[in-house]
Amino acid sequence: MATAAQGAAGTIYDIGYQHYDGQRLGRPYAIRSLFLHGIGVVFGVGRGPRARLVPIILTIIAVLPAVIQAAVTAYAGDAVELFSYPTYFLQMSLIYVLFCAAQAPELVSADQRSRSLVLYLARALRRDDYVLAKLFALTVGVFALALGAQLVLFTGRVLGSLNAWEALRYEAPQLAPIFGVSALVSLVLAAVSVAIASLTPRRALATAGIVGFFILSSAMAGILREAIEGSWDRWLTLLNPFIAVGGVSNWIFEAEPGLNSPLTNLDLPGLAYAGACVAYIAVSMGILWARYRRIDA
């Protein structure tokens, strides 16, 4: 009796190796899976509370001013405008940079550090697929931050006014620029950050590199502008991604830069800012392409 019971138990537990003959989805699915996984990494989902801390804090900081503005609008109407759509991007740029500096290394440096990159490349993915999935994961992460705040501003302006329906009709044309500029800001910042992070397997170094790049480029652009105002030197301020992004933002929203804005007095054509943004994206993609072509799998 005992042996029979053991035998039965054995057949239950030892199911052995099962071949898989279910569905096999191809390369597009693999790219999508990597992208969705990347979104999880960007917001620290599924990797312990510590990984979630930074993205959550930065998300709160990025959206909180918009919430305050919305509350102020609800009480005081248009009279007190702390933040407007176009200036918000520039005012929050430091937060977006910190977000990128914290999360881009998690996306690309970490795979180099743990050397798991080869496991991706040994699967149904091309190198370019890997890079694009990672890049778009961070882009969507920043996009969510930027767009979220803008939509809070938008909602505040609509619901805070006396006639919500009228306000909605008045504000609605701003929605397209809101989406467009949010997308551009996030793509520029994400591309630059992922490109820098891809150059090193060390996360701390990548973070320092990203923050350092943005701070240095801002400082340099500032110095150059102080030096010779009104001359051709002002074109060099485009070396600062924020100037480029901010300029496009003002251009698209057809807004004038505020008094304290670094864009005041620059007076470059909108297309120049847009061209600089395209250049940032192109150069970053070029760096990524070269880096992942050479990287030792």
Place this chain on the structure above:
Amino acid sequence: MPLLRADNLTKRYPGGVLALDDFTLALEPGLIGLVGANGAGKSTFIKILLGLLKPTSGSVSVLGLDPTADAIAVRQRIGYLPEHDCLPSDQSAADFITHMARISGLPQNSARERAAEMLRHVGLYEERYRLMDGYSTGMKQRVKLAQSLVHDPALLLLDEPTNGLDPNGRDEMLDLIKRTGEEFGISVVVSSHLLGEIERVCGYLVSIDNGKLVHSAAIGSFTAETAVLAVEVDEGAEALAARLVSAGLEVRMDARGGLHIGMQDERPYDVVRDMVAELGLPLVRIQRTRQRLDELFRAPEPTTAAGAAREEG
């Protein structure tokens, strides 16, 4: 259809290092051992099979496909275990293997099921929700095996799977590989610098040295050819060697004066016994062994009579 074949495969790295040198080979499905010293070209060969490296010249086909042209199609049917660490420490094994299964094209639910099954197969079912930074080397190697198997490949490429394992872990890993190959009908190419490991697991052996194919044959024939008789005497080794050579045996003397005599048949036993008795030498050891792998890769030329004479002189 052969499992894989290479024709005049050559790989020269940009630095000028010749990793594979006119490598020609055809292999049938089964458990195949790839033996060679470190730097012999094993990893390069495996990466070319995966389409991760492009050959400088020559061609290669895996499962009837060309990995340089059809890399994606080939990789969908191959599982790969790299020789180095490749696991993120901040994820659980279950999450990571599920993720890898999805990258291989398995839908979410199947991915999760397969991940759990594979972790059970490698004996990590209980620990699968723990973060991997707490794993021992043995556990990490098992996770690496699980990720290579999760999409049910037709061919496994295992690059030094016993790297860094203690003898116990080594045995378990080898058993696991053997079972995977024999019971599940998955062809396995397993590389190692230890011939003993390959002998235990594989039915077929390919040995590489300096990018060149040294040997490719069923394991039985290979070990028979490499069987040697190790003889140690306290003194008079040179004289004995000269006598043995003149008796028509292949003899090689190592640095410590030990003699290694090629064994095509049982004859050397008798010859050595007779010669030792004749010369009245103090015999310390006479033992049938296999040639050590590093010796094998130096392509040992049996000491010729002239060579032995020079050593004596």
